[in-house]
Structures are given as C-alpha cells and as structure tokens.
Amino acid sequence: MKPVVVDHITKTYSSKKDKVTALNDISFEVEEGELFGIIGPDGAGKTSLFRIIATLLVQDSGKATVEGLDSVKDYKEIRNILGYMPGRFSLYQDLTVEENLNFFATIFNTTVNENYDLIKDIYSQIEPFKKRRAGKLSGGMKQKLALSCALIHKPSVLLLDEPTTGVDAVSRKEFWEMLKKLKQQGITILVSTPYMDEAGLCDRIALVQNGEVLSLDTPQGIIDSFENPLLAVRSNDMLKLLKRLKSARGVDDAYPFGEYHHVVLQKNYNKDDLSDYLVKEEPGTEIISAQPNIEDCFMNLMKN
Amino acid sequence: MKQFVSLIKKEFHHILRDRRTMFILLGMPIAQIILFGFALTNEVKNARIAVYDQSKDIATAALITEINSSRYFDIENNLNSYKEIEETFKKGSIKLAIVFPQNFHDDLQHFNKAQVQLVTDASDPNTANALSNYATAIIKDYENRITNDRKLPYTIKTETRMLYNPQLKGSYSMVPGVMAMVLMLVCTMMTAITIVKEKELGTMEILLVSPLKPIKIIVAKAVPYLLLSIVNISTILLLSVFVLEVPINGSLLLLIFESVLFTLVCLAFGLLISASTGSQQIAMFISLTGMFLPTIMLSGFMFPIENMPLPLQIISNIVPAKWYYSIVNAVMIKGAGIEIVWKQTLVLAGITLLLLALSIRKFKIRLA
Numbered sequence: 001m002k003p004v005v006v007d008h009i010t011k012t013y014s015s016k017k018d019k020v021t022a023l024n025d026i027s028f029e030v031e032e033g034e035l036f037g038i039i040g041p042d043g044a045g046k047t048s049l050f051r052i053i054a055t056l057l058v059q060d061s062g063k064a065t066v067e068g069l070d071s072v073k074d075y076k077e078i079r080n081i082l083g084y085m086p087g088r089f090s091l092y093q094d095l096t097v098e099e100n101l102n103f104f105a106t107i108f109n110t111t112v113n114e115n116y117d118l119i120k121d122i123y124s125q126i127e128p129f130k131k132r133r134a135g136k137l138s139g140g141m142k143q144k145l146a147l148s149c150a151l152i153h154k155p156s157v158l159l160l161d162e163p164t165t166g167v168d169a170v171s172r173k174e175f176w177e178m179l180k181k182l183k184q185q186g187i188t189i190l191v192s193t194p195y196m197d198e199a200g201l202c203d204r205i206a207l208v209q210n211g212e213v214l215s216l217d218t219p220q221g222i223i224d225s226f227e228n229p230l231l232a233v234r235s236n237d238m239l240k241l242l243k244r245l246k247s248a249r250g251v252d253d254a255y256p257f258g259e260y261h262h263v264v265l266q267k268n269y270n271k272d273d274l275s276d277y278l279v280k281e282e283p284g285t286e287i288i289s290a291q292p293n294i295e296d297c298f299m300n301l302m303k304n
Numbered sequence: 305m306k307q308f309v310s311l312i313k314k315e316f317h318h319i320l321r322d323r324r325t326m327f328i329l330l331g332m333p334i335a336q337i338i339l340f341g342f343a344l345t346n347e348v349k350n351a352r353i354a355v356y357d358q359s360k361d362i363a364t365a366a367l368i369t370e371i372n373s374s375r376y377f378d379i380e381n382n383l384n385s386y387k388e389i390e391e392t393f394k395k396g397s398i399k400l401a402i403v404f405p406q407n408f409h410d411d412l413q414h415f416n417k418a419q420v421q422l423v424t425d426a427s428d429p430n431t432a433n434a435l436s437n438y439a440t441a442i443i444k445d446y447e448n449r450i451t452n453d454r455k456l457p458y459t460i461k462t463e464t465r466m467l468y469n470p471q472l473k474g475s476y477s478m479v480p481g482v483m484a485m486v487l488m489l490v491c492t493m494m495t496a497i498t499i500v501k502e503k504e505l506g507t508m509e510i511l512l513v514s515p516l517k518p519i520k521i522i523v524a525k526a527v528p529y530l531l532l533s534i535v536n537i538s539t540i541l542l543l544s545v546f547v548l549e550v551p552i553n554g555s556l557l558l559l560i561f562e563s564v565l566f567t568l569v570c571l572a573f574g575l576l577i578s579a580s581t582g583s584q585q586i587a588m589f590i591s592l593t594g595m596f597l598p599t600i601m602l603s604g605f606m607f608p609i610e611n612m613p614l615p616l617q618i619i620s621n622i623v624p625a626k627w628y629y630s631i632v633n634a635v636m637i638k639g640a641g642i643e644i645v646w647k648q649t650l651v652l653a654g655i656t657l658l659l660l661a662l663s664i665r666k667f668k669i670r671l672a
Contacts, residue, residue, distance in 0.1 A: 054513050056671045075669070076515070084513045090506035094321045095314065106310035107514045149510075 001068040003157050003188040004030040004053060009062030011048050011211075022048040023059070024211040030190055035183045037202030038192040039294065045211035046192040047087055050161045053190070054084045066157055080108075083155030083187075087162040089142050093135030097126055097145055100134050101152060108153030118185060119148045122178050140171030147178065151187075158182065160191040164198065176201045196295040207298050214301040222297050228252060228267055231274065232260035232290040235282050248277055253303055262296060307516060311524035315498075319528055329494065333486045333536045334543065340478045341548045348376055348434045353400040354392050356383040361409035363418070367446055371402070376438045393425055400424050400435045412450075468553070468637050475548040480632035481605030483540050483563065484625040485596075488570050490536060491529050492595045495574030496587040498525050499667075504584060509671065518667040522579070526571040533567040534560075553639030562635065562645070565652050566628040570595070572659035573624075579666040599625040627651050 011023040022045045030036045038046050051057040053064050055075035064071040066078045091100045105112045126141050164172040199205045200219045207214040235241045245254035250269035278285045357364050372379045389401045403421040411418040424432035469476040502508040544550040581587045603625035620626050627648040634640035
C-alpha cells in the first residue's frame with residue numbers, strides 16, 4: 001500500500017455569492033520513503049489538499065488514504081501516525097521551546113527521550129534557547145521547533161505545508177537539508193512550496209495550478225519534457241524589449257526572468273531567427289541560449 | 305491521564321503568563337465587593353433636608369432634634385417660606401423638606417392631632433420613598449412616646465421585625481448577587497475565549513491532528529478556571545464576612561458546594577460558546593449578552609422577579625444565576641440547609657450536564 005494516495009479529489013468552497021473550486025479532480029500517489037513536492041503558486045489548492053490528507057477537511061468527492069487508512073472514515077487512526085506542520089506557525093507562543101516540545105510529545109503518548117534521536121539534528125540547533133518563549137524565536141528557529149514538534153511522535157508520514165514561506169534563504173537551505181536527512185530515516189515526506197527553486201530538491205514533484213496537477217514527474221523529467229528552444233535576452237530597455245519579443249514572429253512566450261527575459265521559441269525556430277530581428281533595431285541586445293528550469297516548465301504548462 | 309495532566313498544565317501556563325488577565329481575574333471580585341458594598345448602595349445615609357418650621361415650639365424642636373440626630377438625615381437649612389422649598393429643591397441641594405404648620409404643639413395638646421408635611425424630591429422615586437419612610441418612622445416614634453402616658457381607646461400598634469437582616473443592610477442581598485456575577489464573568493467569559501483563541505492562533509489545527517479526544521481538550525480547558533473560581537469564592541466570602549459583616553448563617557460547606565456547582569454551569573456555558581463560535585470577539589459578545597445581562601436583570605438580584613411580567617418570569621427560569629442567587633440567599637443569609645435548596649441544586653446540576661453534553665457534541669473534530 002502506498003503511504004499517501006490521493007484519488008480524484010474535488011473540494012469546493014461555497015459562499016453566498018460564488019463557488020470556488022479549490023481542488024479539481026486531483027490524483028497522485030506518493031511512494032514509500034519519498035520526498036514528494038507539491039509545487040504551485042498561492043491559491044493553487046495546496047493547503048486544502050494537505051488539510052484533506054491530514055483529516056482536517058472533508059472532500060466533496062474522491063478518496064484520500066494515508067498508509068491505507070481512509071481520511072474520512074479512519075481519521076482517528078491517521079491522527080496517530082501522521083506528522084503535520086501547518087503553513088502558519090501554530091505552536092503555543094507563550095510556552096517555552098522546551099514546554100512546547102514536551103507538550104506535543106505527551107499528547108501523542110510518547111516522550112521526548114523516546115524519539116530524541118529522530119529530532120536530535122534539528123532540535124540541537126534550538127536547544128540553547130529552550131527556555132525562551134516560542135513567540136520570541138526568529139522565523140527560522142520557529143520552523144525548526146515546529147518541525148521538531150511534528151516529528152516527536154515518529155510519524156510514518158510527514159505533511160509540511162509551505163514550511164519555508166517567509167523564512168530567510170539560509171534557513172531555507174538548512175531546512176531542506178534536514179528534510180533530506182529525515183528521508184534517510186525512512187519517513188515519507190509530502191511538502192508544498194510556492195518556490196520553484198526548491199522543486200529540484202524533491203524526489204518527485206507535482207506542479208499544481210487551480211486545483212489541478214499540470215505535470216507529475218521527477219524534477220529532471222519535467223525539465224526534460226520542455227522541448228522548445230529557450231533563450232535569455234537582455235538589452236538596455238527591458239520593457240520595450242519585452243513588448244517587442246511578444247510580438248516577434250516565432251515567439252511562443254516571453255517573460256521577465258531575473259536580469260534577462262526568457263523567450264520560448266516555437267519548435268521550428270532558433271536563436272538566429274530572433275537575433276536578426278532584434279539586433280537590427282537595437283545593436284546592444286544580448287541573446288544567449290538558456291537551460292530551462294522548473295519555473296520555465298511551469299510557465300509553459302500554465303500557458304498551454 | 306498523562307495527556308490530560310499535560311493539557312491542564314499547558315492551560316495554567318497560558319493563564320499565569322498573561323499577567324494582566326490574571327490580575328483582572330483575581331482583582332475583580334475584590335473590586336466588585338468593595339464597590340457594591342460601599343459605593344453602589346441604595347441605602348440612604350445622611351440625606352440633606354430642609355425644615356420649614358412655622359410654629360417653633362417645644363414639640364417641633366424636639367422632633368427636629370430627633371430627626372437631625374438620626375443617621376439618615378442632616379438638616380441643611382431652615383426655611384422661612386413655602387417659596388423657598390421649591391427653590392431649594394431646584395438647586396438640588398436637598399432631598400426632603402419637612403414643614404410644620406403653625407401651632408403644632410397647641411394642636412397636639414388640644415385637639416390630640418397635628419399635621420406634618422413631608423415634601424420629597426421624587427425625581428428619584430426610590431430615594432424619595434425611603435426618605436419619607438424613615439421620616440415617618442421617626443415621627444411615629446415620637447408620637448408613641450407622648451401617647452404612652454395617656455390611655456387611648458382602640459389603638460393598633462404594628463410591631464415589625466426584620467428577620468435575617470434587622471438593620472436592613474443592602475450588602476445582605478448584594479453579596480449573593482456579586483458572587484453570581486463574578487463567577488459568571490470569570491468562568492463564562494474566560495472559557496468562552498479559550499477554545500476560540502486556539503482556533504484563531506491555529507494551534508487548534510495541531511490539537512485536532514493529535515490523538516486527543518475532544519472531551520479531554522474541553523474538560524482540561526475548564527479545570528484551571530474551576531480552581532481560580534474557588535479562590536474567588538473564598539475571597540468574596542472572606543471579604544463579605546470580615547469587611548461587610550454579612551454573616552454566613554448556613555453551612556459553609558454547602559455554600560461552597562453550591563458555588564462550585566454554579567461555577568460548573570458557567571464553565572459549561574463558556575465552553576459551549578467557545579465550541580460554537582469562530583472568533584474571540586463574537587465569543588465575548590455572546591457571553592456578555594447571553595449570560596451577563598440576564599444575570600443582572602433576571603436573577604432577582606437587582607429587580608424582584610415577582611414584579612416582572614409573566615413572560616419574563618418564565619424566561620428567568622432558564623437563567624442559572626436566578627437559581628444560584630436564591631440558593632445563596634437561603635443558605636448564607638437565612639441559614640437554610642440542603643433540604644430547602646435541593647430543588648434549585650437539581651436544576652443547576654441538570655443545566656450543567658445539558659450544556660456540557662451540548663458543547664462536546666458541538667466540538668468540531670475537523671476544521672470546517
């Protein structure tokens with residue numbers, strides 16, 4: 001039995017005025033011991049999906065299972081084996097680091113000592129501040145504490161909802177390294193993030209938009225499926241350049257990407273076709289071939 | 305069990321670390337007892353009055369001295385005409401004017417009857433009533449003394465005994481009321497906020513994903529407030545016995561037991577509000593309008609229930625404070641035992657169970 005199975009799940013929120021579809025017939029499976037990423041922008045339905053798997057919400061239709069247990073029927077059993085870290089920092093701000101950890105250990109019927117080896121690497125970094133109230137920790141330290149608390153009962157499946165949102169670049173990197181170590185301990189991890197650059201750190205990813213899976217593969221597999229030629233273009237007047245690129249012949253898509261504009265060409269065009277057109281008007285324009293990354297793939301998938 | 309203890313410990317940390325709330329919780333009963341005991345009393349003391357004495361003889365002099373020396377009245381000024389009475393009332397400096405007609409003593413001596421006029425400021429009807437009663441009592445007293453020497457045919461003397469509260473102290477009825485009010489505030493309002501707070505802060509999300517049973521979460525929320533309330537009950541009782549000099553005539557144990565029972569009602573109601581609302585403001589609003597106002601209005605503490613229109617009398621039966629107020633009144637002031645208050649006790653116990661069951665049912669095992 002796969003640790004997490006999401007089978008044709010649909011979830012809508014209805015208010016008086018309109019109906020919002022958060023998840024639209026979404027399906028995927030997570031393999032044992034896998035680090036599985038749900039990548040998508042805000043509002044893609046990531047949190048709704050996680051809450052359904054975590055037994056906190058009930059879907060309109062479809063079925064979700066964790067270790068073979070149904071998220072609606074067997075919610076009590078799932079709550080014993082699942083580690084869940086919500087997107088918002090949700091520990092007790094007026095309790096100290098140590099008290100939070102002890103509290104969550106106790107309510108999951110375990111002790112800190114029993115599973116200390118599992119959280120040692122993470123917790124040891126915040127242990128010097130164990131007498132500090134959780135509300136007074138920095139963003140990165142809060143995430144480490146939240147992860148420690150979610151892990152303290154040695155869950156077999158760990159759900160992390162946007163764990164790195166609002167965390168500085170260094171802490172983000174550290175956080176992903178911790179996830180890799182956890183994976184080595186055999187814990188299946190399902191993580192969501194809006195940051196495309198974090199996708200490459202997962203074993204497999206699902207690109208999600210408007211409650212639907214656009215693509216599901218290994219990060220390399222997704223990149224390899226990007227077949228069109230990709231160029232990076234730069235000139236003195238970037239805004240004008242973007243306008244011109246969008247109307248140029250053979251250009252499928254053009255969007256700002258850091259210092260450059262990325263240009264997706266149609267399959268039977270190449271760099272030279274564009275360079276003639278651009279350099280004629282503005283001689284200083286720099287055009288280089290670029291390697292696609294997940295963000296390019298996402299933009300491309302969204303467009304189609 | 306370890307889970308449960310851990311939950312209670314956590315709850316205590318929340319309360320003890322929030323110094324301001326803590327201060328309010330423990331300070332409120334003291335402040336209320338002192339306010340209601342000394343400042344907000346409807347007893348009249350040292351009311352300022354004026355006298356318009358047109359006869360100025362030994363009888364009026366004796367009466368005026370008597371009135372002036374009572375603790376209810378202070379004679380502010382002596383008037384010289386009827387016109388002045390109205391003027392002084394308008395200035396608001398007096399509450400009562402006593403007018404003696406001419407030849408007061410002569411009339412008393414020769415016709416065996418004389419008249420006194422009491423003019424009161426009835427823009428405040430309760431005070432006006434109280435003052436005229438006090439004055440009449442003093443005058444009757446004087447009358448009795450002078451008629452004692454003579455034999456009058458057919459007189460009926462009324463002899464009134466004020467049972468349980470011979471000095472007619474306001475604090476006797478105030479203490480039970482304040483107890484109901486404080487317990488209500490501490491328990492209902494604070495517990496109403498507590499579960500909602502966890503929802504707002506997002507911690508409920510994690511508690512829900514844990515194997516904790518809803519009943520444990522709910523009961524653990526109530527325990528610390530129950531203990532705090534016992535502290536408050538003790539403070540109120542100590543203050544009322546030693547500062548306000550209101551005796552505890554019945555069994556102290558019974559009184560405490562009934563108070564704890566009432567605390568449970570309040571806690572259960574607070575938990576029900578907490579489990580069925582989504583924000584701290586709404587929870588606070590509901591507990592204020594749903595519990596606090598009926599407690600003041602319909603418990604019989606401020607306004608006698610017997611005087612209310614029938615629909616309100618019926619509604620007052622579902623106000624727990626009404627039952628508690630009558631229990632405390634009976635036990636503390638009249639010295640009644642459980643054989644007298646068992647009915648009210650059963651009603652309170654029933655309401656507790658009902659509310660507790662409802663709040664456990666209402667507690668959501670999921671987010672939406």
